[in-house]
Amino acid sequence: MNQGVDVVGSRDDPHAQIRAARTLPTMLHSLSALREQFAIVFANRKIDTVVEVGVESGQVSSIYTELGASAVHCVDPFPSDELRATLAKNPALHLVEGHSPAVLAELPIADLYVLDGDHNYAVVHAEVTWIMENAPDAVVVFNDVLWPCARRDLYYEPSPLTGDDKHESSADGPTVWHDELTPAGLVGLGAFTWAVKAGGERNGVLTAVEDAVTEHSSAGWLLEIVPAVFGIGFLLRKTSPGAKKIMDQLRPFTSSKLIATLEGNRIALYTRVLQMQFEAVAHADDADRLAEQITAQRHEIERLRADLDRRVTEVGELRRSNQLLEQQLRDPLSVAPPDLGSAVNHLGRAAAARIRKARR
Numbered sequence: 475m476n477q478g479v480d481v482v483g484s485r486d487d488p489h490a491q492i493r494a495a496r497t498l499p500t501m502l503h504s505l506s507a508l509r510e511q512f513a514i515v516f517a518n519r520k521i522d523t524v525v526e527v528g529v530e531s532g533q534v535s536s537i538y539t540e541l542g543a544s545a546v547h548c549v550d551p552f553p554s555d556e557l558r559a560t561l562a563k564n565p566a567l568h569l570v571e572g573h574s575p576a577v578l579a580e581l582p583i584a585d586l587y588v589l590d591g592d593h594n595y596a597v598v599h600a601e602v603t604w605i606m607e608n609a610p611d612a613v614v615v616f617n618d619v620l621w622p623c624a625r626r627d628l629y630y631e632p633s634p635l636t637g638d639d640k641h642e643s644s645a646d647g648p649t650v651w652h653d654e655l656t657p658a659g660l661v662g663l664g665a666f667t668w669a670v671k672a673g674g675e676r677n678g679v680l681t682a683v684e685d686a687v688t689e690h691s692s693a694g695w696l697l698e699i700v701p702a703v704f705g706i707g708f709l710l711r712k713t714s715p716g717a718k719k720i721m722d723q724l725r726p727f728t729s730s731k732l733i734a735t736l737e738g739n740r741i742a743l744y745t746r747v748l749q750m751q752f753e754a755v756a757h758a759d760d761a762d763r764l765a766e767q768i769t770a771q772r773h774e775i776e777r778l779r780a781d782l783d784r785r786v787t788e789v790g791e792l793r794r795s796n797q798l799l800e801q802q803l804r805d806p807l808s809v810a811p812p813d814l815g816s817a818v819n820h821l822g823r824a825a826a827a828r829i830r831k832a833r834r
């Protein structure tokens with residue numbers, strides 16, 4: 475049962491499957507998940523030299539040496555410290571700090587090219603064209619030949635592309651839930667941008683591969699796609715070593731409606747999660763704004779209350795002066811002999827208070 479696929483667990487270890495699931499990233503995007511399919515390539519032809527374009531953390535690079543390659547040239551223009559440390563552990567892995575396709579001509583001709591760098595028409599078309607013309611017997615593996623890059627360019631930023639090579643682009647990202655970009659989609663957060671419009675000519679990774687195949691059709695190329703992890707393409711010249719066997723053995727994956735359905739479900743769920751995250755952040759921002767408004771209103775209430783207290787005291791004082799005056803007017807003899815000085819003061823204060831009040 476389930477030969478080689480360790481998902482079953484046991485009565486004594488009922489959590490084996492989900493323990494493995496917990497180790498996966500929320501959105502699986504690395505070619506490291508494709509070890510089984512790379513093994514088919516290595517089993518059917520000699521792969522000595524690999525050029526890996528777009529390396530990121532380097533988690534795939536050593537898979538090629540484990541499967542039999544003796545040299546892997548790892549091309550990435552933005553190598554992180556983590557990548558440098560990972561590659562330094564294996565002397566067969568060589569970091570090439572530069573942009574593809576420009577660096578391809580500086581490297582040894584490879585048996586396997588893995589293209590997962592800049593995901594746009596201009597770069598991928600130039601990469602495939604260079605390989606078809608300079609290493610026509612190589613196996614070429616691509617990531618991102620399905621949604622979201624199949625028919626929409628992605629540009630790693632800062633992009634060296636200019637003019638017609640770069641469509642109008644946006645920091646917003648695609649989502650499964652509608653056709654336009656949205657800030658609640660797969661956004662690059664400064665690392666990359668997306669072409670605003672999808673489709674049309676010279677747009678997207680799959681369009682680039684299809685055009686290169688058409689332009690070199692006399693050589694006869696086979697292109698198959700495993701519909702998982704954003705679409706993994708395998709491109710071989712019909713006459714290259716092991717081509718038929720490789721494509722035949724990949725067929726259970728490339729023809730699986732089940733895999734395609736699971737991928738559709740995965741990207742739908744993930745972009746729903748992104749949308750919910752976006753909405754949660756927007757609600758938190760609203761709550762922060764409301765809290766600021768409430769604090770400002772509380773300060774205003776405190777100020778008004780202090781003003782009110784002051785006025786109540788003033789009214790009390792006025793009332794007391796009035797009572798004294800009324801008493802003096804009603805019965806001048808009932809009060810102590812007039813102290814003309816303090817009476818004049820009193821009257822002066824009362825008159826001033828009335829004038830102040832009238833002015834307000």
Ligand SMILES: C[S@@+](CC[C@H](N)C(=O)[O-])C[C@H]1O[C@@H](n2cnc3c(N)ncnc32)[C@H](O)[C@@H]1O
Nearest residue numbers: 504505528529530550552573574590591592630
């Ligand atoms: C999707 S990640 C690669 C993931 C990796 N292949 C994996 O499967 O784990 C894309 C990488 O391509 C790099 N990149 C961007 N533009 C490139 C270019 N023109 N040439 C080579 N690499 C590029 C980026 O720096 C990033 O590390």
